[in-house]
Amino acid sequence: MEPEKILNISVDCVVFGYDINTKSLNVLLIKRFLEREEEVLVNDYVLTGYHVYQKETLDETATRVLKELTGLTDQYKKQFKAFGNPDRLTNEKDLIWIRNEGFNSRTITIAYYFLLKTDDVDLKNNKYQAKWFPVNDLPELGFDHEKIILEAYEDLKTKCLSEPIIFKLLPDKFTINEVQDLYQSILGIEIDNRNFRRKLIKKKYIIALDEKQVGVSKRPAQLYMFSLDLYEKMFKKNYLINI
Amino acid sequence: MEPEKILNISVDCVVFGYDINTKSLNVLLIKRFLEREEEVLVNDYVLTGYHVYQKETLDETATRVLKELTGLTDQYKKQFKAFGNPDRLTNEKDLIWIRNEGFNSRTITIAYYFLLKTDDVDLKNNKYQAKWFPVNDLPELGFDHEKIILEAYEDLKTKCLSEPIIFKLLPDKFTINEVQDLYQSILGIEIDNRNFRRKLIKKKYIIALDEKQVGVSKRPAQLYMFSLDLYEKMFKKNYLINI
DNA sequence: ACAAAAGTGTTTTAGATACACCCATGG
C-alpha cells in the first residue's frame, strides 16, 4: 500500500544529463498524454515529480522520484527553489490533466535538480516514455515546468563557476578537453584551450592518471580524475568581494 | 474575514537588520510564550512567519508577514530554501505550542530573508514583542528556526560577495568605512582599509556626493551612494571559473 | 601521408596583497 501523500505539496526534479559524445546538456522529460473519444486533449512533456509522503523529508522525495524514473540512486542533487504561485497549474491543459488525475490545483512544488550522465540512464521501455531534450531546445512543456527548468539552469550556470559540480556530469576518468567542452556547453561560451588547460592541470585535485583514452579514432588524450578528498582538504574559502 | 489559509504550508522570514552604530548584523525575532496554571510551558523566540493564503503567491506571503511585523514594504527579500523534514516541529515545546495553536505538525515552510536597517523598524509597543538579536548571539529558538537562520546567513555571506546587496543594509548615503565595517561584520573577517577603499571608489556606480557626514564628533567622512541604475547598465557577467 | 584532435609557451595586463604614516576636524 502506498504511504499517505501530502496532496498539495510535491517535489519536481530537473534531471540534467550530459551527453559527452554530442556535447549536449540535456533534461530528462516524461510524456504527458491524454485523449478522450479520439481527441487528443493533452500531449506535451513535463518534469518528473511526485507528492511528498507524510513521513519523508523533501530530499527523500527527490531521491525517490529519481529512482522511480531512472533506477539511479546516489546522484548529486540540489534543492534550488519552491514554486507556489496560485496560477502555476491553471492553463487549460493543466486543468484538464489535474481534473483527470484528481489532485490539488493549488500545489506547491519544491524543485530539485540532479546532475548525472546521459549514458547512465537506460530509457529502453521506460514506463514514463522519458526522453532527453537539450536544455536549449525544449519541447512544449506543461504546468510551469519551462520556468522551473530555466531557473534550475541558471542556478547550475552560477554554481558550476564556484563549486566542482561539473565532475558530476562527467565520467570518473575524463580528458581536459572534455571538461572544457562541458563548460562551453553549459555556459554557452568559448574558452581558450591553452589557458583552460594550464589552469586545470595546476589544480592538485585534478590528478593525471597513467592512462590514455582507448578506442578513439585519433590521437588518444591523457586521462584525469577529480579527487573530492583532496579538494576538500585544500579548500580555503576566499572572501573576494566581486560586486 | 481572514482569507483561507493553507494549513500545512507556511512562509518564515529571517529579517536581517544592520545596526550601523554598533556594527552588528541582527535578526528580528518574536517571543513565543505560553503558560498554564502558573507554569511556564514555552518561553523562547521564533522567526516571524505565517501560513500561505490560498490566493496569494509565496512572495506575497513573505511581504505580508514582514509588513505585519514591521510595517515596512518594498524591502529586499529572497526566497532561499524550503524546510520540510517531518520532524522539524516535533520537540516537546513545539508540540505543546502546536497543540495550543491548532496547526499542522507536518508543515512545510518556505524560508525568505529580508535585508534592511535596524533603524527603520520601530519596535516600541510591537505586538509580537519583537526584538533584535545579533546573528552571532542568538537566544534559544523554537522549531527548526536556528537552522533556518544559519542557512539564511550562509546564503547572505555568499551572495554579498557577488551581488551589491550590501547596500540594502545601509542608508542611502554612506561612507566607505561603513561599507567596510559591514562586510567585516557579515563575513567575520578583517579587511585592509586602503585596498578596500581603492577598490570601492574605482567602481563607477559608487558615487561620491558633494556632502560629508554631519553631527559626528570627529573628522566628518565623505559620503557616497550606490547607483543601481549604473550598476545594471555596466553589469557584464563574467565567467570566471573558480573551482 | 594525411586528417584530426592533443598538446604546448610567452607576453601583456589587471587586480590582489602587503604595508605605515599624515591629515582634518571637533572637542
Add this chain to the structure above:
DNA sequence: CCATGGGTGTATCTAAAACACTTTTGT
C-alpha cells in the same frame, strides 16, 4: 592642542587574457 578616525601611495605578486603552431596518433 590633542585625540580620533579619515584618508593616502607604492611595490610585489599572482592570475587572467591574448595569441598560433607543433606533435602524436589512427586510419
